Amino acid sequence: MASNIEATISIEQQAHRDDVGARMGMWLFLFTEILLFGGMFLIYAVYRYQYPDQFHLAGMELNTGIGTLNTIILLTSSLTMALSIAAIQKKNKALSIIMLSSTLLFALLFMVNKFFEWSAKISHGIFPGSKELLEKQNGEILFFGLYYVMTGLHAFHIIIGIVILTFMLVFLIRNKITSDNYVKLENSGLYWHLVDLIWIFLFPLFYLIQ
């Protein structure tokens, strides 16, 4: 069988590097994320249109303080992410590592916050299928359903982001990402900013209905 196989070529070694192409691929992927959340925003919009008052009522029960805090945390993490890329471009590896680590730190902080927020809600008996929730009006049930699903899915993206960024940190330390080959870091950054972008819309829609 093997006798007629003489040459083994590795396409990967051969293929030329194309950073613009890589970023293009990443952006195309981000569009799928946007449309994914777009679908949920559409559901939100329709139900808010159908039950404006009940959405109002339910929105009052969310904690604006925690929401604002998390917004600030995420925005800052976006800044450190961007700084980390800028630093590696400017050949400042140390700064890049510091900034990336802070991004990770903020991400964790966001999750901790989220955890407290959710557990508070759950301890009040508001969670999908709970008796207290089912006693509420339909619009409120839908609001909390969406609240859990949308912020939950967003949190899930944060977790994935944490995993990705951890890998990037390792790459950075091990010089797999360098000042002339950092497209991986850039693409992770794009992903991270997208997560931030989605939060920018989630925040007013859930925490700021007053």
Add this chain to the structure above:
Amino acid sequence: MGSAPTIHVETVDFVMLYIVGISVILLLGITVTMVYFVFKYNRKKGHKPVDIHGNIALEVIWIAIPTLLVLSMFYFGYTGFMEMRKVDKSAYTIQATARMWAWEFGYDNGLRSDTLYVPIDQTITLKLVSVDVNHSLFIPAFRIKEDVVMGKTNYLSFKAKETGAFDIACAEYCGLNHSMMYSKVIVMPKNEFDKWLNSQIEKDSLSTQDSTKTKDSSSIKNSLSSKDSPSGKN
């Protein structure tokens, strides 16, 4: 299906004929041209091919003419449809309730029946509600249909011009016995309908009496009662 038990029948059949007619002409035109070219320009005949990259005039024509055609199709479809959706103030309202897998028709005097009785020459508005999943009330002979959706009241209106019994089918998949969710609409003269409406108040549904009246195709309907087994005979 020669007769026209409602006016929608004429409308729908006209729109159908119109679109299908144009379609057949286009289809034949395309097919004949294609087959003709294959013979005319066959390689065996040794023609030298001519590269024609395009022809603006032609390309404009075959966008413009189909546009006009489809707009006319849309127009007929639209007017025909709007005519079905007109709500008539004087309409007689009946509530149609769908459940897995049966229909129930409620009259305003509290009467309930699993067959739909309606008077002739009177606009009927069916208020459609579902107690479980989606169904769809479909009367093929009247060319009308509307889904029955839980949590939402849809309506369907029609005016029968002929007496007789016509099938009601469920056209939205609703589970195991979806194909057996048949009922009948029975169109009767006004006075008979009134008599029926008043005499039936004490007893509720009396479907046994109806099934003798209906024409053929009752085999499925009868088998409705025995849940799982469809018409075994045929």
Add this chain to the structure above:
Amino acid sequence: MEHNNTEKHGGSYTTLVLVWIGLLALTSITVTVAGISLGQYTLFVALLIAAVKSGFVINIFMHIKFEEPIFKVFIAVSGITLFVIFLLTFFDFIYR
């Protein structure tokens, strides 16, 4: 096919920090505005601010400002698609 793979693009540290400050400022505005009752406009204002914020993030943090033009076309295409989907869906719910 020559691509300059190591081309530098993206803002300086100061730009990034300035943008961040801007984003924080917009956040505080939107929180404050939500407190005042603007009636119907509350939602509109909140979304407007969110849109401005995302404009910053996309252009500066995500480097779109420095990217090849085709990227902007892509973003426009997906944005328009999303908008059309919203619009057409609402034709149902508004006219029910």
Add this chain to the structure above:
Amino acid sequence: MINEAANPGEKSFYQVSTNKHTGILSWLLTVDHKRIGIMYLIAILSFFLVGVVIGLFMRWELMFPGKTIMEAQTYNTLFTLHGVIMIFLFIIPGLPAIFGNFFLPIQLGAKDVAFPRLNLLSFYIYVIGAILVLVSLFLPGGPIDTGWTFYIPYSIRTSTNVSMAIFAAFILGFSSILTGINFVTTVHRLRAPGMTWFRMPLFVWSTYATAWIQIIATPVIGITILLVIIERAFGVGIFDPALGGDPILFQHLFWIYSHPAVYIMILPAMGVVSEIIPTFSRRTIFGYKQIAYSSLAIAFVGYLVWAHHMFTSGMSDTSRWIFSLLTFIVALPSGVKIFNWVATMYKGSIDPQVPFLWVMSFIFLFSIGGLTGLVVGALATDVHLHDTYFVVAHFHYVMFGGTGTIFFAALHYWFPKMFGKMYNKRFAVISVVLFFIGFNMLYFPKFILGYMGMPRRYYDYLPEFASLQLVSTIGSWILAGAIFFVVGYLIHALYKGKKATANPWGGVTLEWHIASPPPMENFHEIPTITHEPYDFSQLKEMKYGE
């Protein structure tokens, strides 16, 4: 230009591994787009086989009224599986994943797609999704019985294995998205020098347009599926009317994907047609730009019409007529293509070989399918025909008569290139004819049945429909015979077929400039393109014929 005379001793991609493995692993771990294409071909054909066998069983059950061979519940799961397999496992990935993977890079003059490893990943995601579909059949609860549209609320009420099956569809969506990302990037970044946008073959154009739909539309069904699963698992109120949700909103989201998806199915097929017709007419395509643009147009306006599947659902009358109007407008670009194809035959030098015969039957069958699409696009008629066999006939004509036919056309057109073997042409002609007869016998009666009022997804039916149903069932056997025959002689050709030359048909797009089967790297050096895609003056310098 390139015309690298295929040098005889050259090793084809079958003989050169892309990794350090040999044997089966050199395939399973390959990142070569051609090998991945072949693997897709095998996988997709296998699932297609499952789908058709289910289809045959359905026809068997429907042969006579009443119970013929199975219970109602079995029938309900069968048509669901038939739909799910045909849509998600066969026709959506079919042409792009097999022929797109194999030929898109070659036609662009590239050595591979932009992200070869992602390409392999996407294949495995496809396989995992497919396996999940099969696993869901055997779990407690029983196979899914909702129809491929899994409408709410039935899909959250039924006790069958809905979650698993639709999760499989979710997974398959990822595969589709990754393929789309790969193709868009490839087209933008890896065109050979001189390959300007308007020198790209039309198959590339249509695959490119398809890739955009895959990227933009698929996530919408992804989230919809996810929400149904979450709703089933945790009782979250999203669509369930018992909790205030709106089942019609679910339908909107479902069709926001699934209508554009029908163009995922048909666009690559239209691309193949635009390849085959010039090759066998030996002249350039008529209205190249119009065809190229209409592909893009179809991709984008495809988002405007989804609710034509919901004309009787109880949505507002306003949106009913808006969507009906848009539906008619959207049909126009498809019409333009048909006219351009026929015009391409004008003053050509037509050699009606097997692939061309498939294309002719495509034009006929797809036109019927498309034109009946207009019948159901009109409001008044759709109210009567919605959810009847008329719709079933419509979509089999466009999907099977359209894309399915072209699947076979593409297979016959590129078979010599992909495998380096030629099949028996006499058998091939017989099979086209049989296919055509069987197809029309199977599906044409369904138009009449639908008009007579036979609803779809019916296990049992009224006696008045019996004779046409019987005709339909007999047609399914003829059709099955034809397809069997095709598969039979193709497999025979793989082993015993004559060796194929580099350019048996006299095509001029790039794949015909390289050996059959192509060498590992496609091109020794990246070619420089100097011609329009269908410039047959190149033929003078090329060796062609069998």
